[in-house]
Amino acid sequence: MTNLYIRWGGVCVVAIVLIVLTYNHYRDNLANLAPRQVKQEAPAGDIRVLGMVQGGTLETHGAGEATFTLLGESASLQVQYEGPPPDNLRELKILILIGRWNAATQVFEARDIGIVPNYGFIAGAYLLGLLPLALLLFAMNRRVNFLYDEIKTSKLYEEE
Amino acid sequence: MTIHRVIRKVQRFEGWFGGGAVLCLVAGLYLGLIGSPPDYYQGEVVRIMYIHVPLAHTSLLGYTVLAVGSLWYLWKRDPIVDNMCQAVAALSAVFTALALGTGMIWGKPTWDTWWTWDARLTSFTVLLLILIGYLMLRTFVDDPEKEARYGAILAIVGFVDLPIIHFSVEWWRTLHQPQSISMRGVSISSGLLVPLLFMSVGMSLLFSYMLMVRTQLLYLDRLLHAKKGRLLSQFHLSKFDS
Secondary structure (H helix, E strand, O other): OHHHHHHHHHHHHHHHHHHHHHHHHHHHHHOOEOHHHHHHHOOOOOEEEEEEEOOOOOEEOOOOEEEEEEEOOOOEEEEEEEOOOOOOOOOOOEEEEEEEEEOOOOEEEEEEEEEOOOHHHHHHHHHHHHHHHHHHHHHHHHHHHHHHHHHHHOOOOOOO | OOHHHHHHHHHOOHHHHHHHHHHHHHHHHHHHHHHOOOEOOOEHHHHHHHHHHHHHHHHHHHHHHHHHHHHHHHHHOOHHHHHHHHHHHHHHHHHHHHHHHHHHHHHHHHHOOOOOOOHHHHHHHHHHHHHHHHHHHHHHOOOHHHHHHHHHHHHHHHOOHHHHHHHHHHHOOOOOOOOOEEOOEEOOOHHHHHHHHHHHHHHHHHHHHHHHHHHHHHHHHHHHHHHHHHHHHHHHHHHHHO
16 A cells, blocks of 8 residues: 555656646746736836727737727726737737836837736646546555455455 | 456556556646647647547547457457456546546637537537446446446447547538548647647556556456355355254
């Protein structure tokens, strides 16, 4: 029985290492700021802001330039976009904008647009796919060990 | 060489199957979650493919083993093969249910719905119902010989669903995407293909390992019950004698 727990302990360690590596890989993508946080904290450098393009505010100026208002829960930001021609920029669309906050002009200068990643769906699918299999296998391994012990130790076992 | 000798020989390498499964799955998970690029259209959510597709492939492989084992049982009436069939049916049912579950999770962000009565999804659900029916049949029939025979016949008849599942995306206009890997070639990039192959091999090895463990479990369970039953009847006979 001890060997079984050692083996499964190893599997748990490997699983934890994978989870930590994956979380670290996507941590930057998960760190999105809301428009209210941008206005309050005025962070320097490149940041990612999550919000919805307010209806009636989108104005395009050529292929890769646009201005619009990004709406958060309790605040909004004026955005000036200059970058690759965006495929997914439209009104009422929830987006992630990558760029810098200009505190002097109070305008967010975006240079790239990303879609909102569905990490919840990915994590859910992997948990649903792997966790029941691991639990089932562990339960079966334990039961097999138990049955071997039962047969060997009880009077039922007869040496051939 | 009889089939149960083959099974016994393969079971000696049980640990290799388990170890190989862990190695392939760890490599596949690392490449799939961290190493591979996001898809141009689906973005990051394409990573669900690395768990959903191997689960679905393995469940079909499991049912094929069940159908072949059932044919073998009807021919040779080998109880060890019947034992393996019972084990493989339960595992295939679990893998099929998980493939459907992960597919539903993938469907929500890509099709904007958890479920649709698409030909592929429906035929796959029929497979799950056949497997559940098989397991119920094996539970409710009292005579072990009849239980095994009826089960084998049901499994062979149910095999007709497998080609329907396979060709459903070609025979009907479905929401489900067509096969990316077929006799006509491979239509996905190597960046996505490599983790998918690792996960598929890993999942097949895991299924084989689980099948060996479950076959042992059922065998030991029956052995224990048989020995207990024999002792019980000897005890009762001795009571009658006295």
